Amino acid sequence: MHSFVYNVPVKVYFGQNQLGHLGEELKRYGTRVLMTYGGGSIKRSGLYDTIVAEIKQAGLELFELSGIEPNPRIDTVREGAKICKEKKIDVLLAVGGGSTLDATKWIAAGACVDHDPWDFLDRSKLAPVEKALPVLDVLTLAATGSEMDGGGVITNPETHEKLGRIVSPTLLPKVSFLDPSVTYTVSKYQTACGSADILSHVMEQYFNLEPDLYMLDCFMEGLMKTVIKYAPMALAQPDNYEARANLMWASSWAINGFITGGKQQAWSCHPMEHELSAFYDITHGLGLAILTPRWMEYCLDETTVSKYVQFGVNVFGIDSSLDPMEIARQSIKAVSNFLYDTLGLKRTFTEIGIDRTHFQTMAKRACNNGTLPGFKPLKQSDIEKIFEMCL
Amino acid sequence: MHSFVYNVPVKVYFGQNQLGHLGEELKRYGTRVLMTYGGGSIKRSGLYDTIVAEIKQAGLELFELSGIEPNPRIDTVREGAKICKEKKIDVLLAVGGGSTLDATKWIAAGACVDHDPWDFLDRSKLAPVEKALPVLDVLTLAATGSEMDGGGVITNPETHEKLGRIVSPTLLPKVSFLDPSVTYTVSKYQTACGSADILSHVMEQYFNLEPDLYMLDCFMEGLMKTVIKYAPMALAQPDNYEARANLMWASSWAINGFITGGKQQAWSCHPMEHELSAFYDITHGLGLAILTPRWMEYCLDETTVSKYVQFGVNVFGIDSSLDPMEIARQSIKAVSNFLYDTLGLKRTFTEIGIDRTHFQTMAKRACNNGTLPGFKPLKQSDIEKIFEMCL
Incomplete structure (x- = not known):
């Protein structure tokens, strides 16, 4: 039996009607929020509107990156990191399943370095992950567990590589909102x-x-x-x-x-x-x-x-x-x-x-x-x- | 099914030979350490010497409060809070079982207020627990779970009251060291x-x-x-x-x-x-x-x-x-x-x-x-x- 360190300081709001806490939680980390998500499903379900309303009500400035793909790609991470730098983002809010969360974690790390984010994952480089912007999330799919772990998997289509890495606690979400009823519309x-x-x-x-x-x-x-x-x-x-x-x-x-x-x-x-x-x-x-x-x-x-x-x-x-x-x-x-x-x-x-x-x-x-x-x-x-x- | 918040940011070092991390963890919270413990069992087992050596090696200043009783008493909490104020303690280290940990949590809260610590527990007062000094612990007994919760129970012998209260995350230990072999000597x-x-x-x-x-x-x-x-x-x-x-x-x-x-x-x-x-x-x-x-x-x-x-x-x-x-x-x-x-x-x-x-x-x-x-x-x-x- 090996010794180990258990350290999972993720705050989880579990259940319905918890998004009223979103504004106060985001505010702890700053005022400029980048919201990341995939396709249009959160717009169809109304979740997008609820979240935007909470963010506006909290007086925060909202930026968006949509189109994060299933098996998220390194180009998306690059784009997100660039937005974070240009817009001086304080905190990220991932709204989606494991793909959106994974991409957002690496965007958060990429925003803090000058090199290509792929260097974090490239087996020949494994660049150190010393810091990352804070990530919060609203989960929409029960699957990968990315809402409570410090890992993320990214695909590089050019090299046919899909690589992951766990960097805990640096890449752990600060706060995860888990509302089971949000997953009613999952196919x-x-x-x-x-x-x-x-x-x-x-x-x-x-x-x-x-x-x-x-x-x-x-x-x-x-x-x-x-x-x-x-x-x-x-x-x-x-x-x-x-x-x-x-x-x-x-x-x-x-x-x-x-x-x-x-x-x-x-x-x-x-x-x-x-x-x-x-x-x-x-x-x-x-x-x-x-x-x-x-x-x-x-x-x-x-x-x-x-x-x-x-x-x-x-x-x-x-x-x-x-x-x-x-x-x-x-x-x-x-x-x-x-x-x-x-x-x-x-x-x-x-x-x-x-x-x-x-x-x-x-x-x-x-x-x-x-x-x-x-x-x-x-x-x-x-x-x-x-x-x-x-x- | 009710909604809930899960938030247990306690870092746990589990297993043997983890006390080498004690100094670095204490240092995150300051330099003046009050170590609290019960009777002489940690001296007989050698644990006391190991811990003192780690603290000295880390260059920290050590103060002690021993004699914390089973079913710890409010007078002990009062004494501990007084020491914290007088000695300008930065961080507490509880070494023992649930009684020592519980007392130490309330000492940590008592150190931050001017009123009697019993006011936190007295049902007619329930004084707010807004802050507390950081508490770390080395657990010596598997029982109460105080090492990972934000609660503590204190006895007031004058009024025949034994009262507890959970104030999480304020009273959660920051770091708990759990070495099962330390409990070999438990009767x-x-x-x-x-x-x-x-x-x-x-x-x-x-x-x-x-x-x-x-x-x-x-x-x-x-x-x-x-x-x-x-x-x-x-x-x-x-x-x-x-x-x-x-x-x-x-x-x-x-x-x-x-x-x-x-x-x-x-x-x-x-x-x-x-x-x-x-x-x-x-x-x-x-x-x-x-x-x-x-x-x-x-x-x-x-x-x-x-x-x-x-x-x-x-x-x-x-x-x-x-x-x-x-x-x-x-x-x-x-x-x-x-x-x-x-x-x-x-x-x-x-x-x-x-x-x-x-x-x-x-x-x-x-x-x-x-x-x-x-x-x-x-x-x-x-x-x-x-x-x-x-x-």
């Missing part, structure tokens, strides 16, 4: 992808053979059961508050560092998925959903089976008296059923137009031309095999 | 009382009929299973790191506000126990252990049984096909067995020298001469009956 497809993403975040940390804190394993099982219980409910009744609330709070706690509890193992499916998104610009949660059951299948052997047993019994209620390998196989099947049948996500690369073309390159990059030191260490050849299983 | 009795205290904190919040966040119920069940699994292990093997680590981290998360998740119900056993401690100066966890099963028994009826069923099945693995009332009774029995047989705590007031003498007064005070609005609202007569059941 079935995005709800499904978001749920797959939350589940994957927990599984990346749960599938681990390090000696561990049992209390965190219990919590992780609770988080996974929460996704399994409420994602179908949110799909069937998009305005079910209980379902949206549980998914939203689970998304934050799946990745804010608490459940890591000192574990030092690297993640597996996320680095593989980032290559898919970088080359094919697919939705992150969908890529994870296709990869996860194949990764589970590939990693299963006598040395790892105990974790599958714990998972299958405690999360899916599989009969603990069965043979361990049988429990493991049933648990992989249960995950597949959840992702493809219950959530209705596509189950193969072929269905979403991905073929073998870039397997070699993507696999090489996913393991950084070495070994991905996750649950089961994976080399380029292993990752290629997992990709093959996804066809 | 069996204190380990048992601390475990009963953690369990009670969770039960006070779990036994609740408000519509709730399922993910938090799962986590609470995990916390309770953690105490039930590891308390006996810590009793049998005081230097079992895994057991001490799980108990220690569970103690923090049982009461830092996360599991409350917007629930507005007041606690029940704690207000009753505070009266016992105020009149008889008993160990807090022991008082809770005697009260809890009787409170469970008293509150059980057709309107509340569903929560006992959830508890019994998910925490103690009681057969879910049984009659609900039978599951409830078995779950009360399971809690009793855990507290009295497994932990070895005394099971009656009579055994610890408490008789009917003050039942009326204590009951009247516990409900503040009205109704205690907990899991089942309790009036003075209800509380007297629960006290009777404890004889």
Whole structure:
């Protein structure tokens, strides 16, 4: 069991009708606000008008950057950083899901340096992130957990790279507004992808053979059961508050560092998925959903089976008296059923137009031309095999 | 489901050999440090010497206040506040368990005002707590969770009052050092009382009929299973790191506000126990252990049984096909067995020298001469009956 530092000073306003606190919270950090968002969905839902009214009422000066794309691009970050410098922005307000939040964090860091923001993420440079403008956010999608972590993932289409980095607490949002009812209008497809993403975040940390804190394993099982219980409910009744609330709070706690509890193992499916998104610009949660059951299948052997047993019994209620390998196989099947049948996500690369073309390159990059030191260490050849299983 | 604000900006260094960071953390807040502690146990264990060495090495000026008692008294708080003013203290370092931490928080607040610190707690005054000196701590006992909450309970022996108040984030520690190996020397009795205290904190919040966040119920069940699994292990093997680590981290998360998740119900056993401690100066966890099963028994009826069923099945693995009332009774029995047989705590007031003498007064005070609005609202007569059941 490794020692660790827990430090998550994000203030979260959870629930409905909390935006009345937005003005007072922004004011703590200055008067010139850059609001960042994606497409027009926040305008259609009325959220945009509510937020603008709060900002005006607080007497703050508002600037805007819209059009932040899913899998946000480095050019957008560059543009945002430039606006911050030119307009002397004091504080950023991200309104959106993980993409908008991630881009905004790197804009906030980029605003404080003279170099290209890509230098923060470029593996050959990894420029230090010493400071960043304060970021607040209004979350509109339960998925990435960016509202409570210090990380952000950015795509560079020119180099086909999608790279992330966690710099905590510098890039942690100061304040996050989480209103489950804001997610009533999230489409079935995005709800499904978001749920797959939350589940994957927990599984990346749960599938681990390090000696561990049992209390965190219990919590992780609770988080996974929460996704399994409420994602179908949110799909069937998009305005079910209980379902949206549980998914939203689970998304934050799946990745804010608490459940890591000192574990030092690297993640597996996320680095593989980032290559898919970088080359094919697919939705992150969908890529994870296709990869996860194949990764589970590939990693299963006598040395790892105990974790599958714990998972299958405690999360899916599989009969603990069965043979361990049988429990493991049933648990992989249960995950597949959840992702493809219950959530209705596509189950193969072929269905979403991905073929073998870039397997070699993507696999090489996913393991950084070495070994991905996750649950089961994976080399380029292993990752290629997992990709093959996804066809 | 109520809206809520989650805001726990406590930085926690968890694990062994983290005290090397103590100097740098104290320095952020100033140079004149008042270290507070209880008896001589930290001198016998060597912890005192380690901490003093770190403080000296950081070039800080050290002042001390020792002798903070279990169930800390208002006179000690007054003395500490006076020292802070006279010595122009910048930052407080509490080294101990919940009693030392609680006293130190109120010293930190008392240092910033001209009035008597009891005015903060006196129900007829409740003086505002607008600021406090920064508090850091080195925890030596897994129990109260004071290391991650903004509360503190103080006894006034003159008035037989034991009163607490939560003022978050003003009274939150800035940094807490949690080293499970420091608790190896905690006695069996204190380990048992601390475990009963953690369990009670969770039960006070779990036994609740408000519509709730399922993910938090799962986590609470995990916390309770953690105490039930590891308390006996810590009793049998005081230097079992895994057991001490799980108990220690569970103690923090049982009461830092996360599991409350917007629930507005007041606690029940704690207000009753505070009266016992105020009149008889008993160990807090022991008082809770005697009260809890009787409170469970008293509150059980057709309107509340569903929560006992959830508890019994998910925490103690009681057969879910049984009659609900039978599951409830078995779950009360399971809690009793855990507290009295497994932990070895005394099971009656009579055994610890408490008789009917003050039942009326204590009951009247516990409900503040009205109704205690907990899991089942309790009036003075209800509380007297629960006290009777404890004889």
